[in-house]
Amino acid sequence: MQQLTIFMDIESSRSYIDEIYSSNPEKLLEALVTLKNSVIGSNRQKSSVIQQGIVPRLLQLMTDDGLDPNIRLEATITIGSLAKGTPENVASLVEQGTTIVLVELLKVVPTGTKLAEACLCALRSIFQHPPAPIGALPADMRLLGRLTVIAREGSLTARACVVRILSIWCGGPLEQEALCAAGACAAVAALLAARPDAAPPLARALPALDLLAAMCFENASVSQVALTTRHGDKTIPELLMALVSRDKPLPVAMGAARCLTFIHRAGALSADDNRVVFGALPCLARLCTKDMPEDIRATAAETLAYLAEVDTSLQRLAAISNHLMSSLADIVTCSSSAAKQGAFKCFASLGANDEDIRKKIIETHSIMVHVVNGMNNQEASVRLAAVRCLHSLSRSVQQLRTTFQDHEVWRPLMFLLNDSPGTELLTVGSSTLCNLLLEFSPAKEPMLDQGAVEMLCGLTRRPEAALRLNGIWALMNMAFQAEQKVKQRILCCLGTEQMFRLLGDGDTRVIMKTLGLLRNLLSTRHHIDAIMAEYSSQVMQVIGPNNSLNVLRAVIVVLEGSYPAEVKEQALCILGNIGDGEKAKDLIMDNEDVLRKLVDYLAHPESKLQEAALFVAGNLVWRGEAGAAARQQRLADLGVLRALKLLRARHDAHHLHDKYDNI
Amino acid sequence: MSFETPSSNGNTKPERKYYDRTKSDDLQISRTDMNMLIMNYLVTEGFKEAALKFQQEAGLQEPALCSSLDERIMIREAVQSGRIPEAISLVNALHPELLDNDRYLYFHLQQLQLLELIRAGRAEEALAFASATLAEAGANDRNALTELERSLALLAFPDPHTSPFADLLLPSHSQKIASELNAAILKMENQEYTNPKLCSLLRMILWSQSELDKHNVKYPKMTDLANATIEQPK
Numbered sequence: 001m002q003q004l005t006i007f008m009d010i011e012s013s014r015s016y017i018d019e020i021y022s023s024n025p026e027k028l029l030e031a032l033v034t035l036k037n038s039v040i041g042s043n044r045q046k047s048s049v050i051q052q053g054i055v056p057r058l059l060q061l062m063t064d065d066g067l068d069p070n071i072r073l074e075a076t077i078t079i080g081s082l083a084k085g086t087p088e089n090v091a092s093l094v095e096q097g098t099t100i101v102l103v104e105l106l107k108v109v110p111t112g113t114k115l116a117e118a119c120l121c122a123l124r125s126i127f128q129h130p131p132a133p134i135g136a137l138p139a140d141m142r143l144l145g146r147l148t149v150i151a152r153e154g155s156l157t158a159r160a161c162v163v164r165i166l167s168i169w170c171g172g173p174l175e176q177e178a179l180c181a182a183g184a185c186a187a188v189a190a191l192l193a194a195r196p197d198a199a200p201p202l203a204r205a206l207p208a209l210d211l212l213a214a215m216c217f218e219n220a221s222v223s224q225v226a227l228t229t230r231h232g233d234k235t236i237p238e239l240l241m242a243l244v245s246r247d248k249p250l251p252v253a254m255g256a257a258r259c260l261t262f263i264h265r266a267g268a269l270s271a272d273d274n275r276v277v278f279g280a281l282p283c284l285a286r287l288c289t290k291d292m293p294e295d296i297r298a299t300a301a302e303t304l305a306y307l308a309e310v311d312t313s314l315q316r317l318a319a320i321s322n323h324l325m326s327s328l329a330d331i332v333t334c335s336s337s338a339a340k341q342g343a344f345k346c347f348a349s350l351g352a353n354d355e356d357i358r359k360k361i362i363e364t365h366s367i368m369v370h371v372v373n374g375m376n377n378q379e380a381s382v383r384l385a386a387v388r389c390l391h392s393l394s395r396s397v398q399q400l401r402t403t404f405q406d407h408e409v410w411r412p413l414m415f416l417l418n419d420s421p422g423t424e425l426l427t428v429g430s431s432t433l434c435n436l437l438l439e440f441s442p443a444k445e446p447m448l449d450q451g452a453v454e455m456l457c458g459l460t461r462r463p464e465a466a467l468r469l470n471g472i473w474a475l476m477n478m479a480f481q482a483e484q485k486v487k488q489r490i491l492c493c494l495g496t497e498q499m500f501r502l503l504g505d506g507d508t509r510v511i512m513k514t515l516g517l518l519r520n521l522l523s524t525r526h527h528i529d530a531i532m533a534e535y536s537s538q539v540m541q542v543i544g545p546n547n548s549l550n551v552l553r554a555v556i557v558v559l560e561g562s563y564p565a566e567v568k569e570q571a572l573c574i575l576g577n578i579g580d581g582e583k584a585k586d587l588i589m590d591n592e593d594v595l596r597k598l599v600d601y602l603a604h605p606e607s608k609l610q611e612a613a614l615f616v617a618g619n620l621v622w623r624g625e626a627g628a629a630a631r632q633q634r635l636a637d638l639g640v641l642r643a644l645k646l647l648r649a650r651h652d653a654h655h656l657h658d659k660y661d662n663i
Numbered sequence: 664m665s666f667e668t669p670s671s672n673g674n675t676k677p678e679r680k681y682y683d684r685t686k687s688d689d690l691q692i693s694r695t696d697m698n699m700l701i702m703n704y705l706v707t708e709g710f711k712e713a714a715l716k717f718q719q720e721a722g723l724q725e726p727a728l729c730s731s732l733d734e735r736i737m738i739r740e741a742v743q744s745g746r747i748p749e750a751i752s753l754v755n756a757l758h759p760e761l762l763d764n765d766r767y768l769y770f771h772l773q774q775l776q777l778l779e780l781i782r783a784g785r786a787e788e789a790l791a792f793a794s795a796t797l798a799e800a801g802a803n804d805r806n807a808l809t810e811l812e813r814s815l816a817l818l819a820f821p822d823p824h825t826s827p828f829a830d831l832l833l834p835s836h837s838q839k840i841a842s843e844l845n846a847a848i849l850k851m852e853n854q855e856y857t858n859p860k861l862c863s864l865l866r867m868i869l870w871s872q873s874e875l876d877k878h879n880v881k882y883p884k885m886t887d888l889a890n891a892t893i894e895q896p897k
Contacts (some may be wrong), residue, residue: 033752040755041762041769044799077759084763121760156852 020057025068032061032074039081046085050092055082059101073115076105080122083129090129099126099136107143111150111158120150120161127168134169144182151187160203163191167211176215180222188212189231192239202249209243209255212236216262223268237263237275244283250296257283257300261307271311280307281314285321288346290330294339297331301342305349312353319350319357329365337379344374344385348392358396368393368407375412383416384425391428394435401442410436410443414450423464430459430470437477444478448486452478457493465507472502472513479520487521503557508564515558515570522577559597565606572601572612579619588620589631595638602643617644698723704859709736709845731757731852735845742841743834747776754844758851768847770800770807771840774814778831781817789818 019031035054039045049055061067061075079098083090093099102123109116126133137143151162170179191208216223226236234242236259243256260280263269269276284307286292287300304324308314318324324346331343347367351358361367367389374386390409393399404410413436417429433452436443456478459471475494479487502514558571575598579588588594601613617640621632635641698721705714711732717723734757741750751772754761762769773796780789793815801808813828820826830836846858865888875882881896 036759037748037752037755040751040759041766041773042796042799077755080759081763084760118759125760 017052017054020054025071028061029068029071029074032071032078036074036078036081039078043085043089046082046089050082050085050089055079055093055096055098059096059098063101063105069113069115073118076115076118076122080118080125083122083125087129090126094126094133094136099123099133102126103137103143106146107140111146111154116150117155117158117161120158120165124161124164127165132168134171137165137169139174139178141178141182144178144184148179148182148184148187151184152190156204159191160207163187163207163211167207167214170211170214173219176217176219176222179211179215180225184211184215185222185226185229185236186231188215188226189229189234189236189239192236192243193231193234202252205243205252206255209252209259212259213255213262216259216266216268218262218266220267223263223266226263227268237269237279241275241279244279246286250287250292253283254287254296254299254303257287258303261303265306265309271314276307276314277317281318282321285318285324285327288324288327288331289322290327294334294336297327297334298336298339298342301328301331301339301346305342305345308346308349309352315350315352315354315357319354319360325350325360325365329367329370332367332370332374337377337382340374340377340382341379341385344371344382344389348385348388351389351392352395355396355398358393358399362393362396362399362403368403368409372407372409372412375409375416380422380425384422384428387413387416387425387428387432391432391435394432397438400436400438404436405442408446410447410450414447414452414455417455418451423467426459426462427464427466427470430456430467430474434470434474434477437474438480444482448478448489453486453489453493457490457495457498460494460498460502465505465510468502468505469507469510469513472510472517476513476517476520479517482520490517491521500557508567511558511563511567512570515567515574518555519570519574519577522574556593556597559601565609568601569608569612572609572616576612576616576619579616585620585627585631588616589634592638595635599639599643602640603646695723700861700864704861706732707849707859709739711736731848735848738848739841739845742772742775742844743837745775745779745782745837747772747779750844754848758848761847761851765847766800767804767807768843770797770804770810771843773797773800774810775837775840777814778817778836781814781823782832786818790815 016031016034019027020035022028022031035049039049058075058079062072062079064072079093079102083093083098102119105119106116106123109119147162147166150158151166152159154162166179166184170176188208188211191204192212212226216226229236231239240256240260244253244260246253248256257280260269260275261284264271264273264276264280271277281304284300284304287296288304289297292300304318308318328343328346328350331339332347334340334343347361351361371386371390371393374382375390377383377386390413394404413429413432416425417433421429433447433456436447437452453475456471456474459467460475462468462471475490479490499514499518503511505511505514555571555575559568563571575588575594579585598613598616601609602617604610604613617635621628621635698717702714702717702723705711705717709732734753738750738753738757741747741753751762751769762772777789777793777797780786780792793811797807797811801811814831817823817826817828817831823829824832868885868888872882872884875884883893883895886892886894
């Protein structure tokens with residue numbers, strides 16, 4: 001045995017560092033063991049060793065298969081200990097190619113040896129430091145095959161290491177499919193299986209549950225495989241069902257419920273499946289209760305949020321499970337941001353579809369104060385979760401008028417949205433704005449004062465389609481039955497060019513909302529004339545005198561383009577609105593292009609387009625207005641009358657006859 | 664079953680049987696059960712020779728000795744006799760990740776080393792050792808810092824053995840650390856129970872009695888665990 005010094009300190013015993021480079025195997029081994037004992041347990045020693053540049057030598061010793069296996073083993077163990085140091089230590093190891101050396105070694109070293117185990121331990125330590133160098137582990141089927149064999153048959157430590165490494169590595173469909181093909185599901189099942197007399201130990205079950213969750217996340221085909229993979233006489237869901245029970249350690253129950261949740265959300269288990277309804281859901285609701293540790297509650301709330309995110313029946317069931325709402329209201333008050341975040345997300349899911357649940361959330365648990373506080377939290381993730389919660393609750397008409405009003409929720413929201421937020425926050429936040437700006441919402445006025453128009457117009461210029469949609473949608477809501485000055489502010493701020501750009505948007509929904517905005521802008525007779533006049537003059541100042549018919553041009557663009565019928569219908573409705581204005585009528589009458597289009601649409605096979613065209617024609621020739629006869633004549637000249645007669649002859653157009661008669 | 668590993672022994676079986684029997688109100692306790700409990704105690708605590716002798720005399724099956732029993736005995740001996748560097752080296756050879764994962768335990772071992780130096784009256788060396796190695800743990804962990812301060816306070820007394828912190832120099836302190844280390848090794852080896860089951864049974868008695876006391880129930884109470892003395896209620 002090597003000489004044991006009291007001071008296992010690099011500085012005070014430098015000689016063995018020199019021996020690391022010795023060609024004498026005995027001296028080398030002795031020096032390695034001393035080095036190992038000096039670094040284990042001390043970050044200071046680890047940093048010192050790394051700074052002295054010993055890592056490349058250790059890597060070289062590891063891979064030299066001409067050397068005594070014990071030398072290679074001790075070198076690998078030392079590297080493994082260095083990987084348990086500070087994040088800087090690990091980063092330095094990765095920089096020096098340690099991960100790649102370890103992976104290469106794993107490809108060749110016989111499985112079941114101590115060297116293989118030490119390699120896996122070192123690799124696991126490196127992977128557990130974010131960001132894990134997952135790129136160093138290729139989706140090489142031979143290697144993955146080897147690793148899954150270890151996961152099934154290796155020593156307990158080796159199995160736990162492999163599964164932990166793979167659970168971190170598995171971050172996308174490519175990895176999921178590769179692992180599934182390599183048989184990782186079966187390995188997981190084996191690790192989850194109970195021993196004859198007891199549950200699987202924690203160290204074995206936890207990494208396996210994490211790996212299973214990572215493999216099934218949003219992956220229908222892998223989840224399907226997991227559904228049918230067996231160990232002994234039990235399938236994976238059956239094994240999971242045994243683990244969600246009350247007598248299992250909390251992290252294991254949590255992990256098992258999470259797996260069932262992911263398998264459900266990937267579409268492999270339906271929302272009314274027993275394993276979801278009686279397995280995952282009650283377990284998660286239980287883990288949210290007051291007597292659980294805070295970290296477990298946080299994860300449980302977040303997982304439950306994902307479980308119930310879309311399905312209304314699960315939302316209703318969760319809302320009445322194990323006093324979940326009270327538990328969540330309590331979690332919101334926990335100090336950790338993970339807990340707050342989880343609770344907000346879970347409230348958001350529960351209230352997504354059901355008005356009664358929303359009411360219960362707001363009224364019985366006075367959650368709005370916490371939401372407002374959450375939006376002011378210093379942690380970005382908490383702010384985002386609070387806005388998600390607000391978004392969900394803002395679907396309630398009643399709440400918009402009462403609680404939302406009382407707490408002036410738009411204040412922190414507008415602040416967040418103006419404070420250079422991330423894309424995700426902006427998306428959820430602007431969706432919330434859409435709801436807050438509905439015509440019946442009392443928040444509309446104060447939000448205008450806070451610069452909502454300018455912010456929303458800015459959103460329509462974003463590269464992300466979802467943001468453009470939310471921006472234009474909110475503007476459309478804002479313009480609905482709004483005062484003229486609001487409409488003018490929108491028009492002025494958005495600008496003609498941007499309006500055209502939006503009408504040519506790649507996303508049909510954006511075009512629809514833009515047309516909707518135009519329609520709302522031109523909604524009452526009084527406003528139409530004012531806006532057409534004012535807007536034209538404004539535009540003239542900016543672009544030139546010949547562009548006064550920009551709105552009309554926009555409509556023509558849509559009518560001529562290859563847009564879906566509902567888009568064209570919107571465009572025709574706008575035309576109808578313009579035709580309702582006294583002076584604005586003339587803009588249409590003077591434009592032969594538009595009139596010809598109108599005739600075409602009267603003969604269109606799509607009946608809703610015919611109806612819309614009829615509405616336009618009706619407005620143009622409405623009796624009792626000055627010049628009606630002249631306009632009638634002009635339309636008749638262009639063949640409108642003939643088109644109308646044809647329309648009348650069609651037996652399937654009875655519902656149009658009323659309108660027809662007016663003309 | 665193929666996924667079972669040899670180190671997870673069958674220790675848990677007899678206990679389960681014992682529980683089942685009490686449940687069915689059959690209060691007969693078989694000699695085998697008693698023997699298994701004793702064997703479990705000897706194996707867990709690392710009394711290897713006693714375990715082998717006991718197996719012979721009681722006519723038990725091959726005791727389910729953990730693979731690491733020999734090493735654990737050596738480590739315990741090293742710790743209790745103050746050969747700390749040797750103990751650390753042995754632990755690192757058996758489970759290289761253990762002391763890196765449990766820095767508090769590592770601190771406790773180093774603290775023992777420090778106490779050895781203080782016991783030997785090598786004050787300067789003790790201070791140098793503390794600042795070179797123990798200070799790191801003290802800086803990262805408040806508990807460790809307090810314990811370190813307590814240990815170093817021994818130096819302030821002419822005779823540490825009569826100081827208020829003399830408890831640190833008693834054999835019971837190193838025994839405590841040795842047991843802590845032993846339990847950590849067993850846990851590392853995925854043993855379900857790192858404490859002897861006899862311990863759990865005695866704890867169960869104490870817990871039940873305290874529950875009964877809370878509710879002011881009169882019952883025959885075990886007042887002395889070592890002799891299993893039971894006093895009738897007054």
